[in-house]
Amino acid sequence: MDEDGDLDFLLPPEQVIGPGENGLKTVIEYKFNDEGSKLASARLNKRAIERRSWPKFGDAANEDAGGRLTMVSTEEILMERPRAPGTKADESKAAGDSLSQLSKGGAVLMVCRTCHKKGDHWTSKCPYKDLAAPADVFTDKPPTAETSTVSAAPGTGKAAYVPPSMRAGADRSAGGSDMSRRNDENSVRVTNLSEDTREPDLMELFHPFGAVTRVYVAIDQKTGVSRGFGFVNFVSREDAQRAINKLNGYSYDNLILKVEWATPRPT
DNA sequence: TTTGAGCGG
Incomplete structure:
Protein backbone atom coordinates (compact mmCIF):
# COMPACT_ATOMS: atom_id res chain seq x y z
CA MET A 1 0.00 0.00 0.00
CA ASP A 2 2.80 2.45 0.92
CA GLU A 3 4.49 3.40 -2.29
CA ASP A 4 7.85 4.36 -0.84
CA GLY A 5 7.77 2.11 2.18
CA ASP A 6 11.04 0.32 1.46
CA LEU A 7 12.91 2.17 4.22
CA ASP A 8 10.13 1.95 6.78
CA PHE A 9 11.91 -0.83 8.63
CA LEU A 10 14.32 1.87 9.87
CA LEU A 11 11.55 3.62 11.77
CA PRO A 12 10.48 2.98 15.36
CA PRO A 13 7.47 0.73 15.73
CA GLU A 14 4.03 2.18 15.91
CA GLN A 15 2.84 2.89 19.46
CA VAL A 16 -0.74 2.46 20.58
CA ILE A 17 -1.89 4.10 23.79
CA GLY A 18 -5.30 3.46 25.23
CA PRO A 19 -8.14 3.22 24.73
CA GLY A 20 -8.69 5.58 27.64
CA GLU A 21 -11.93 6.17 29.52
CA ASN A 22 -13.35 8.21 26.68
CA GLY A 23 -12.99 5.16 24.48
CA LEU A 24 -10.34 6.82 22.33
CA LYS A 25 -7.12 5.19 21.32
CA THR A 26 -3.96 7.14 20.52
CA VAL A 27 -1.71 5.84 17.79
CA ILE A 28 1.79 7.25 17.28
CA GLU A 29 3.31 6.39 13.96
CA TYR A 30 6.55 7.36 12.26
CA LYS A 31 7.08 8.25 8.64
CA PHE A 32 9.68 9.81 6.39
CA ASN A 33 8.71 13.11 4.90
CA ASP A 34 9.66 14.21 1.42
CA GLU A 35 13.12 15.34 2.50
CA GLY A 36 13.78 11.96 4.00
CA SER A 37 13.76 13.00 7.65
CA LYS A 38 11.88 11.17 10.31
CA LEU A 39 8.53 12.46 11.52
CA ALA A 40 6.24 11.33 14.26
CA SER A 41 2.54 11.92 14.16
CA ALA A 42 -0.24 11.04 16.53
CA ARG A 43 -3.77 10.34 15.54
CA LEU A 44 -6.88 9.45 17.39
CA ASN A 45 -8.94 6.71 15.84
CA LYS A 46 -12.28 8.28 16.50
CA ARG A 47 -13.57 6.91 13.24
CA ALA A 48 -12.77 3.38 14.23
CA ILE A 49 -14.88 3.90 17.31
CA GLU A 50 -17.65 5.21 15.18
CA ARG A 51 -17.44 2.20 12.87
CA ARG A 52 -18.23 -0.11 15.76
CA SER A 53 -21.80 1.16 15.78
CA TRP A 54 -22.40 0.38 12.13
CA PRO A 55 -24.84 -2.44 11.41
CA LYS A 56 -23.10 -5.69 10.48
CA PHE A 57 -23.77 -7.39 7.20
CA GLY A 58 -22.76 -10.38 5.14
CA ASP A 59 -20.99 -13.16 6.96
CA ALA A 60 -20.65 -10.92 10.01
CA ALA A 61 -24.38 -10.29 10.32
CA ASN A 62 -24.70 -12.90 13.07
CA GLU A 63 -21.78 -11.61 15.10
CA ASP A 64 -22.36 -9.74 18.36
CA ALA A 65 -22.41 -5.99 18.13
CA GLY A 66 -19.17 -5.76 20.06
CA GLY A 67 -17.63 -8.78 18.38
CA ARG A 68 -15.02 -9.05 15.71
CA LEU A 69 -14.60 -6.00 13.57
CA THR A 70 -13.32 -7.86 10.55
CA MET A 71 -14.15 -11.15 8.89
CA VAL A 72 -12.26 -13.37 6.51
CA SER A 73 -14.61 -13.82 3.59
CA THR A 74 -15.06 -17.20 1.97
CA GLU A 75 -16.83 -15.72 -0.99
CA GLU A 76 -15.47 -16.86 -4.36
CA ILE A 77 -14.58 -14.09 -6.71
CA LEU A 78 -14.23 -15.01 -10.37
CA MET A 79 -11.62 -13.05 -12.24
CA GLU A 80 -12.33 -12.00 -15.77
CA ARG A 81 -9.59 -12.85 -18.28
CA PRO A 82 -9.98 -10.52 -21.23
CA ARG A 83 -7.50 -12.56 -23.32
CA ALA A 84 -8.92 -15.95 -22.50
CA PRO A 85 -9.40 -18.19 -25.54
CA GLY A 86 -12.75 -17.74 -27.18
CA THR A 87 -13.67 -14.53 -25.45
CA LYS A 88 -12.17 -11.85 -27.65
CA ALA A 89 -11.12 -13.68 -30.77
CA ASP A 90 -14.01 -12.33 -32.74
CA GLU A 91 -13.13 -8.78 -31.86
CA SER A 92 -9.55 -9.35 -33.01
CA LYS A 93 -10.78 -10.50 -36.36
CA ALA A 94 -13.06 -7.53 -36.59
CA ALA A 95 -10.12 -5.23 -35.97
CA GLY A 96 -8.47 -6.55 -39.11
CA ASP A 97 -5.37 -8.12 -37.51
CA SER A 98 -4.50 -11.57 -38.77
CA LEU A 99 -4.39 -14.22 -36.10
CA SER A 100 -0.98 -15.37 -37.26
CA GLN A 101 0.45 -11.96 -36.53
CA LEU A 102 -1.17 -11.85 -33.13
CA SER A 103 0.22 -15.23 -32.25
CA MET A 166 30.42 -11.86 -44.65
CA ARG A 167 32.24 -10.22 -47.53
CA ALA A 168 32.47 -11.75 -50.94
CA GLY A 169 35.55 -13.91 -51.22
CA ALA A 170 35.88 -14.36 -47.47
CA ASP A 171 37.56 -17.57 -46.42
CA ARG A 172 34.81 -19.69 -44.88
CA SER A 173 36.88 -22.85 -44.69
CA ALA A 174 37.57 -24.56 -41.41
CA GLY A 175 40.48 -23.97 -39.12
CA GLY A 176 41.48 -20.56 -40.38
CA SER A 177 42.54 -17.69 -38.20
CA ASP A 178 38.96 -16.59 -37.64
CA MET A 179 38.36 -17.68 -34.06
CA SER A 180 34.70 -16.68 -33.88
CA ARG A 181 33.88 -18.88 -36.80
CA ARG A 182 36.08 -21.81 -36.01
CA ASN A 183 34.01 -23.02 -33.10
CA ASP A 184 31.08 -23.83 -35.35
CA GLU A 185 33.31 -25.93 -37.48
CA ASN A 186 34.18 -28.27 -34.62
CA SER A 187 30.73 -29.74 -34.50
CA VAL A 188 30.49 -33.51 -34.74
CA ARG A 189 27.36 -35.35 -35.74
CA VAL A 190 26.61 -38.63 -34.04
CA THR A 191 23.99 -40.92 -35.56
CA ASN A 192 22.69 -44.38 -34.83
CA LEU A 193 22.38 -43.70 -31.13
CA SER A 194 20.10 -45.96 -29.16
CA GLU A 195 16.96 -44.19 -28.13
CA ASP A 196 17.87 -44.10 -24.47
CA THR A 197 21.19 -42.40 -25.03
CA ARG A 198 21.00 -38.96 -23.50
CA GLU A 199 23.27 -35.93 -23.42
CA PRO A 200 25.21 -36.98 -20.30
CA ASP A 201 26.01 -40.25 -22.05
CA LEU A 202 27.38 -38.39 -25.04
CA MET A 203 29.43 -36.18 -22.77
CA GLU A 204 30.87 -39.21 -21.03
CA LEU A 205 31.68 -40.80 -24.35
CA PHE A 206 33.29 -37.78 -26.02
CA HIS A 207 34.96 -35.68 -23.37
CA PRO A 208 38.02 -37.99 -22.99
CA PHE A 209 39.11 -36.71 -26.39
CA GLY A 210 39.23 -33.07 -25.31
CA ALA A 211 37.23 -30.12 -24.05
CA VAL A 212 33.61 -30.34 -25.14
CA THR A 213 31.62 -27.13 -25.32
CA ARG A 214 28.20 -28.59 -25.96
CA VAL A 215 26.38 -31.87 -26.41
CA TYR A 216 22.94 -32.17 -27.87
CA VAL A 217 20.62 -35.11 -28.43
CA ALA A 218 17.66 -34.61 -30.76
CA ILE A 219 14.46 -35.36 -28.89
CA ASP A 220 11.10 -35.88 -30.52
CA GLN A 221 8.98 -33.10 -29.05
CA LYS A 222 5.79 -35.11 -29.13
CA THR A 223 6.95 -38.41 -27.71
CA GLY A 224 9.95 -37.21 -25.71
CA VAL A 225 11.98 -40.07 -27.10
CA SER A 226 15.41 -39.67 -28.65
CA ARG A 227 15.49 -39.42 -32.42
CA GLY A 228 18.73 -41.36 -32.49
CA PHE A 229 21.21 -38.66 -33.36
CA GLY A 230 22.98 -35.78 -31.72
CA PHE A 231 25.82 -33.30 -31.89
CA VAL A 232 28.99 -32.74 -29.94
CA ASN A 233 31.03 -29.54 -30.16
CA PHE A 234 34.72 -29.50 -29.34
CA VAL A 235 36.94 -26.59 -28.48
CA SER A 236 39.71 -28.01 -30.61
CA ARG A 237 39.31 -29.33 -34.11
CA GLU A 238 42.09 -31.82 -33.55
CA ASP A 239 40.28 -33.35 -30.58
CA ALA A 240 37.12 -33.59 -32.64
CA GLN A 241 39.01 -35.35 -35.41
CA ARG A 242 40.46 -37.87 -32.97
CA ALA A 243 37.02 -38.53 -31.52
CA ILE A 244 35.69 -39.16 -35.01
CA ASN A 245 38.54 -41.51 -35.80
CA LYS A 246 38.05 -43.49 -32.61
CA LEU A 247 34.30 -43.49 -32.16
CA ASN A 248 33.06 -43.85 -35.70
CA GLY A 249 32.05 -47.49 -35.95
CA TYR A 250 32.26 -47.88 -32.17
CA SER A 251 29.76 -50.32 -30.69
CA TYR A 252 27.59 -48.53 -28.13
CA ASP A 253 24.40 -49.95 -26.65
CA ASN A 254 24.44 -52.76 -29.25
CA LEU A 255 24.49 -50.26 -32.09
CA ILE A 256 27.32 -49.16 -34.34
CA LEU A 257 27.83 -45.44 -33.91
CA LYS A 258 28.31 -43.24 -36.91
CA VAL A 259 30.46 -40.24 -36.05
CA GLU A 260 31.40 -37.62 -38.61
CA TRP A 261 31.77 -33.91 -39.14
CA ALA A 262 28.51 -32.01 -38.94
CA THR A 263 27.79 -29.50 -41.61
CA PRO A 264 26.03 -26.36 -40.40
CA ARG A 265 22.29 -26.58 -40.53
CA PRO A 266 20.78 -24.52 -43.33
CA THR A 267 18.96 -21.58 -41.88
C1' DT B 1 14.35 -43.63 -40.06
C1' DT B 2 18.45 -40.61 -38.25
C1' DT B 3 21.53 -32.89 -39.74
C1' DG B 4 19.38 -29.64 -33.24
C1' DA B 5 15.04 -25.56 -30.41
C1' DG B 6 12.96 -21.49 -29.82
C1' DC B 7 13.50 -16.90 -27.96
C1' DG B 8 13.29 -11.87 -28.87
C1' DG B 9 11.11 -6.25 -28.81
Missing part, protein backbone atom coordinates in the same frame (compact mmCIF):
# COMPACT_ATOMS: atom_id res chain seq x y z
CA LYS A 104 3.71 -13.96 -32.93
CA GLY A 105 3.34 -11.52 -30.06
CA GLY A 106 1.69 -8.56 -31.71
CA ALA A 107 2.18 -7.24 -35.19
CA VAL A 108 2.88 -3.72 -34.08
CA LEU A 109 5.80 -4.70 -31.88
CA MET A 110 7.51 -6.73 -34.57
CA VAL A 111 9.72 -4.27 -36.40
CA CYS A 112 12.83 -5.58 -38.09
CA ARG A 113 15.91 -3.69 -36.91
CA THR A 114 17.78 -4.41 -40.10
CA CYS A 115 15.37 -3.46 -42.84
CA HIS A 116 12.82 -1.69 -40.60
CA LYS A 117 9.90 -3.54 -42.16
CA LYS A 118 6.99 -3.75 -39.74
CA GLY A 119 4.99 -6.82 -38.83
CA ASP A 120 6.72 -9.15 -41.26
CA HIS A 121 9.68 -10.79 -39.53
CA TRP A 122 12.06 -10.50 -36.58
CA THR A 123 15.54 -9.06 -37.00
CA SER A 124 17.10 -12.51 -36.86
CA LYS A 125 14.87 -13.72 -39.69
CA CYS A 126 15.49 -10.75 -41.93
CA PRO A 127 16.20 -11.80 -45.52
CA TYR A 128 18.81 -9.04 -45.62
CA LYS A 129 20.53 -9.87 -42.36
CA ASP A 130 23.60 -11.24 -44.12
CA LEU A 131 23.70 -8.24 -46.35
CA ALA A 132 23.56 -5.42 -43.88
CA ALA A 133 24.00 -4.75 -40.20
CA PRO A 134 21.27 -2.78 -38.41
CA ALA A 135 21.40 0.76 -39.67
CA ASP A 136 21.83 2.30 -36.21
CA VAL A 137 24.76 0.10 -35.18
CA PHE A 138 28.44 0.77 -35.87
CA THR A 139 27.80 4.44 -36.40
CA ASP A 140 31.10 5.15 -34.66
CA LYS A 141 32.93 3.03 -37.21
CA PRO A 142 32.15 4.33 -40.65
CA PRO A 143 33.22 1.95 -43.37
CA THR A 144 36.31 2.83 -45.36
CA ALA A 145 37.11 1.91 -48.88
CA GLU A 146 39.99 -0.42 -48.03
CA THR A 147 38.45 -2.35 -45.18
CA SER A 148 34.91 -3.01 -46.15
CA THR A 149 32.43 -3.68 -48.83
CA VAL A 150 29.66 -1.15 -48.83
CA SER A 151 26.16 -2.11 -49.73
CA ALA A 152 22.86 -0.40 -49.36
CA ALA A 153 20.43 -1.47 -46.69
CA PRO A 154 17.18 -2.04 -48.56
CA GLY A 155 14.70 0.72 -48.18
CA THR A 156 17.05 3.01 -46.28
CA GLY A 157 19.44 4.21 -48.92
CA LYS A 158 22.16 4.21 -46.24
CA ALA A 159 25.44 2.46 -46.62
CA ALA A 160 25.84 -0.42 -44.20
CA TYR A 161 28.87 -2.09 -42.64
CA VAL A 162 29.56 -5.64 -43.72
CA PRO A 163 31.82 -7.66 -41.41
CA PRO A 164 34.86 -9.33 -43.00
CA SER A 165 33.47 -12.83 -42.62
